[in-house]
Amino acid sequence: MSSSMTTGVSSRKADPRGSGTGVEDAPLLQVRDLHVEFRTRDGVARAVNGVDYSVRAGETIAILGESGSGKSVTAQAVMGILDSPPGFVTGGEILFKGRDLLKLGQDERRKIRGSQLAMIFQDALSSLNPVHSVGYQLGEMFRVHRDASRKEAKARAVELMDRVRIPAAKERVNDYPHQFSGGMRQRIMIAMALALEPDLIIADEPTTALDVTVQAQVMELLAELQAEYNMGLILITHDLGVVADVADKIAVMYAGRIVETAPVHELYARPAHPYTRGLLDSIPRLDQKGQELYAIKGLPPNLLRIPKGCAFNPRCPRAQEICRQEVPKLFQVTEDDGTELAGRGSACFFWKETLHDA
Amino acid sequence: MPDQEKYNAADPLAEAGTEELEMPSAVENRTFDLGTMEAQSLIKPERLQDHPEAPAADERVEARSLWQDAWRDLRRNPIFIISGLLIVFLIVMAVWPGLFASTDPLKCDLSKSQQGVSSGHPFGYDNQGCDVYARTVYGARASITVGVCATAGAALVGTVMGGLAGFFGGWFDSVVSRIADIFFGIPILLGGLVFLSVVPSQSIWIVVAFIVVLGWPQIARISRGSVITVKQQDYVTAAEALGAGSSRLMVRHILPNAVAPIIVVATIALGTYIALEATLSFLGVGLKPPTVSWGIDISSASDSFRNAPHMLLYPAGALSITVLAFIMLGDAVRDALDPKLR
Numbered sequence: 001m002s003s004s005m006t007t008g009v010s011s012r013k014a015d016p017r018g019s020g021t022g023v024e025d026a027p028l029l030q031v032r033d034l035h036v037e038f039r040t041r042d043g044v045a046r047a048v049n050g051v052d053y054s055v056r057a058g059e060t061i062a063i064l065g066e067s068g069s070g071k072s073v074t075a076q077a078v079m080g081i082l083d084s085p086p087g088f089v090t091g092g093e094i095l096f097k098g099r100d101l102l103k104l105g106q107d108e109r110r111k112i113r114g115s116q117l118a119m120i121f122q123d124a125l126s127s128l129n130p131v132h133s134v135g136y137q138l139g140e141m142f143r144v145h146r147d148a149s150r151k152e153a154k155a156r157a158v159e160l161m162d163r164v165r166i167p168a169a170k171e172r173v174n175d176y177p178h179q180f181s182g183g184m185r186q187r188i189m190i191a192m193a194l195a196l197e198p199d200l201i202i203a204d205e206p207t208t209a210l211d212v213t214v215q216a217q218v219m220e221l222l223a224e225l226q227a228e229y230n231m232g233l234i235l236i237t238h239d240l241g242v243v244a245d246v247a248d249k250i251a252v253m254y255a256g257r258i259v260e261t262a263p264v265h266e267l268y269a270r271p272a273h274p275y276t277r278g279l280l281d282s283i284p285r286l287d288q289k290g291q292e293l294y295a296i297k298g299l300p301p302n303l304l305r306i307p308k309g310c311a312f313n314p315r316c317p318r319a320q321e322i323c324r325q326e327v328p329k330l331f332q333v334t335e336d337d338g339t340e341l342a343g344r345g346s347a348c349f350f351w352k353e354t355l356h357d358a
Numbered sequence: 359m360p361d362q363e364k365y366n367a368a369d370p371l372a373e374a375g376t377e378e379l380e381m382p383s384a385v386e387n388r389t390f391d392l393g394t395m396e397a398q399s400l401i402k403p404e405r406l407q408d409h410p411e412a413p414a415a416d417e418r419v420e421a422r423s424l425w426q427d428a429w430r431d432l433r434r435n436p437i438f439i440i441s442g443l444l445i446v447f448l449i450v451m452a453v454w455p456g457l458f459a460s461t462d463p464l465k466c467d468l469s470k471s472q473q474g475v476s477s478g479h480p481f482g483y484d485n486q487g488c489d490v491y492a493r494t495v496y497g498a499r500a501s502i503t504v505g506v507c508a509t510a511g512a513a514l515v516g517t518v519m520g521g522l523a524g525f526f527g528g529w530f531d532s533v534v535s536r537i538a539d540i541f542f543g544i545p546i547l548l549g550g551l552v553f554l555s556v557v558p559s560q561s562i563w564i565v566v567a568f569i570v571v572l573g574w575p576q577i578a579r580i581s582r583g584s585v586i587t588v589k590q591q592d593y594v595t596a597a598e599a600l601g602a603g604s605s606r607l608m609v610r611h612i613l614p615n616a617v618a619p620i621i622v623v624a625t626i627a628l629g630t631y632i633a634l635e636a637t638l639s640f641l642g643v644g645l646k647p648p649t650v651s652w653g654i655d656i657s658s659a660s661d662s663f664r665n666a667p668h669m670l671l672y673p674a675g676a677l678s679i680t681v682l683a684f685i686m687l688g689d690a691v692r693d694a695l696d697p698k699l700r
Contacts, residue, residue: 081599107603114601121599126592131425131614140610144601192600 026098027054028232029078029200034092036070036077036256038303039085045303047073049256050092052330055200055232060223062235062243062264064279065253066300071236074253075202078234079119080109097199115145118193120222122205124185128177134161134188135173141195160191164221183214187221194225200232207242219246240283244268249343252276255301255311258330259347272333272346272355274316310348318350428694438690444683451495452502461492463650481672485658494672496650501680504566504645505632511570512631513624516577521616523578524585525608535582538575546572546634547641554643565644569631580623584616591615618695625691629684636677652677 036048048070055061063071076082077089080101094101096117101109121127129137138160139153148156154173161169164187177185186206193201203222207215223246226233237243243250243264250267252260252275260273271277278296298315301307307314313323331351333344348354432438451458461479466488473483481490523534549572557564588594589612597611638644639653640660647654652673659669 079599081595110601110603112601113599119596119599121592121596123592127596129593129597129611129615132610140597140602140606141600144603144606189596192596 027056027095028097029234030054030093030095031074031078032093032095034074034077034094035090036073036082036087037090038087040304043304046306047087047256047303048077049306051253051256051258053251053258053261055234057199057232058227058230059249060226060233060235060247062237062247062250063253064237064240064243064250066238068300068303069253070256071253072204073256075119075204075234075236079113079117079202081113081119111145114141114198115196116198116200118196118198118201120186120189120193120201120203120206123209124182124189125177125209127189128185130177133174133176134180135175138173138188138192138195141192145196156195160195161188163194163225164188164191166191182210183218186210186214186218190218190222190225194229197229198231200234201226202234202236204236205238206235208237208239215242222246240268240279252279255306256303257311257347258345259312260345261330262333262344263342266341266344270355272344272351273348274318274350274354275312277354277357278315318348318354320349322349428691431694432690435690435693437686438694441683441686441690444679445687448498448502448680448683452499455496455499459489459492459495461489463488463492463496464648465489475668482666482668484655484666484669485662490655490669490672493650493655494652494676497652497655497673497676498680500562500645500649500651501632501635501677504562504569504635505628505680505684507563507566508569508573508631508635509624509628511566512573512627513577513620515570516574517581517617517620519574520578520581520583521585521608521613524582525589525604525612527586531582534578538578541572542575542579544572547637550634550638550643551641554638562645562649565635565638569634573627573631576627577620577623581616581620584619585612588612588615622688622692622695626685626688629681629688632684633677633681 031051031053034048034051035046038045038047047068051070051074053061053063063074065071073082073087076087078094078096078101082089089102092102096112101112104112128134132140135154135157138157139148139150142148142153142156143150158169158173161173166172166184166187172180177188180188186209190206193203206222207218210218219242222233225231233246235243235247247264249261249263251258252267252273254275260267260271260276262272267276268280271280275296278294281294282296284293296315301311301314307324309325310316310319310323310328313319316323326349328347328349330345330347333341333346333351333355335341346354466486467483468487470483470487471485473487475482479489479491481494484490484493519534519538523531546569550568554564554568594607594611597607602611635644636651636653636656639646639651640657642657644653645651655673656670656677659666659673663670
């Protein structure tokens with residue numbers, strides 16, 4: 001599974017933005033066969049069951065999935081901020097610049113967090129400490145990682161606020177989080193993540209809590225800064241609209257597994273997994289006015305009792321006997337004549353048929 | 359059924375669904391926009407220019423932290439002002455009793471035992487013929503010292519123990535919580551009667567230490583709960599994700615957010631500790647003469663309350679006012695620090 005994925009995604013980028021050139025260089029982050037489980041009183045919930053993906057410098061990978069598909073848990077495992085107990089990484093590797101993060105000590109991981117690997121959270125208001133001014137919190141990055149003085153830290157904080165285009169940064173540096181609007185707060189979160197120019201940023205639903213108009217501004221800012229610093233970006237989202245413009249490739253997750261990977265535009269045009277197909281079909285469109293809105297029938301599986309075989313089989317319109325027996329691996333998707341489609345994989349026994357339907 | 363049809367016909371949406379060409383133009387435009395949304399770029403070039411929400415300089419509200427907010431609230435609260443003035447007065451009295459009473463509280467004249475008010479002795483004399491006014495003034499020192507020191511000690515021990523238990527959890531939490539439960543289970547008066555009667559105590563520090571030992575679990579419970587709540591907040595995870603270590607998380611991020619309920623409980627506890635000291639002294643196990651304490655005076659005056667009520671009323675009144683002042687202060691602080699009550 002991992003081999004098909006890592007070799008498959010290496011060759012092309014859908015978008016020239018970012019590094020563009022580094023085709024053959026080693027990936028910045030490589031997650032291999034990651035397993036995470038939560039040991040709860042009701043049993044073991046297998047939240048992540050063998051996830052593989054890789055991110056290169058300057059590249060944006062979107063991880064798409066419903067709530068509970070394991071996308072945020074994967075990110076937390078990479079950051080090393082999984083709540084443990086009850087969460088445990090039970091297998092796999094997280095290679096960051098060639099080093100396995102899971103084998104590092106707490107202290108080493110802490111030093112990497114923030115300086116080389118940073119995260120942007122969904123709800124900026126609750127992610128900012130209400131008792132400290134935003135300037136203090138931005139400056140904290142320099143104080144923790146760079147031993148900067150108070151004055152220096154504040155000066156850098158103003159600089160950062162300017163960089164994420166917060167107006168009147170100098171006057172607002174001493175303001176508290178509740179005095180900013182939602183969009184401005186998310187800019188501050190972005191500024192915090194960017195403060196030490198990390199190599200990789202994980203954005204966990206960065207625009208979910210924002211208005212549609214502000215969403216676009218924030219995504220634009222993020223994309224622009226990413227290109228400027230040539231960072232890798234992992235964008236976790238359930239919003240297909242947000243993904244379309246920013247991401248280079250997409251990994252769709254379901255029940256703790258990656259069920260489909262593809263360059264972004266190919267995924268929209270020709271999904272090779274029935275679940276992706278279902279997601280795309282359930283976007284409301286006005287040209288279908290009067291008809292019933294499509295919804296994938298059933299509910300996402302309970303992680304305590306993931307169905308046997310393909311986890312999607314109870315909801316899948318294409319399910320056959322084999323789907324109830326065997327777990328499909330991530331197949332390399334090819335054209336009819338057998339030419340491999342770069343970066344495309346589908347964990348469906350019937351990917352060919354699904355691809356044709358599209 | 360005919361009703362239903364009529365309804366359908368009147369429904370503009372149902373009509374629009376079937377006869378699209380007759381739709382009003384505004385709706386048409388909107389339809390067009392939404393229909394093409396998917397194919398459009400999410401980020402339009404015209405959005406690249408930000409439209410900053412620049413606040414006009416003169417309209418700017420000054421930045422205020424939680425503490426500044428609380429302070430502003432407190433200053434407007436009459437209860438805080440009254441209790442605050444009383445407490446300042448009591449503290450001055452405790453530190454410089456000579457400012458208020460020129461008579462020595464320990465210089466007694468048995469011939470004046472239980473005598474009433476006379477010139478220069480506004481509260482009269484007690485059993486031993488000591489000046490009640492001087493003893494009431496000097497008694498503030500013992501009460502305030504015990505109250506403040508015991509509260510400070512209990513708050514410190516309780517916050518540290520409870521905070522660490524809440525932060526680290528696991529076995530450490532279990533051990534600390536069980537120890538706290540054990541101390542919590544000892545009735546404070548009964549414990550006082552037993553322990554303090556064994557210790558041949560002369561000093562007020564023994565009483566302070568006793569109150570700290572039995573008082574810290576109350577604060578520890580509050581601080582543990584408060585730290586656990588704050589620890590789960592996103593901003594703590596965010597700080598952790600950006601590289602803050604355990605000590606920084608605790609001191610800079612968790613403590614400032616968890617300390618408000620501790621302050622509230624501690625302020626209210628201060629009043630009760632003063633009352634507790636008086637109770638213990640009344641029972642003869644707290645402070646002992648020659649220390650001047652309201653509890654001792656109340657105790658010695660209670661036998662002859664019918665003959666000479668003034669001996670009891672003044673120290674008891676002073677005690678009540680002091681306890682009331684601190685509890686009122688605690689209430690005012692709680693109102694200011696708990697935004698949910700606003």
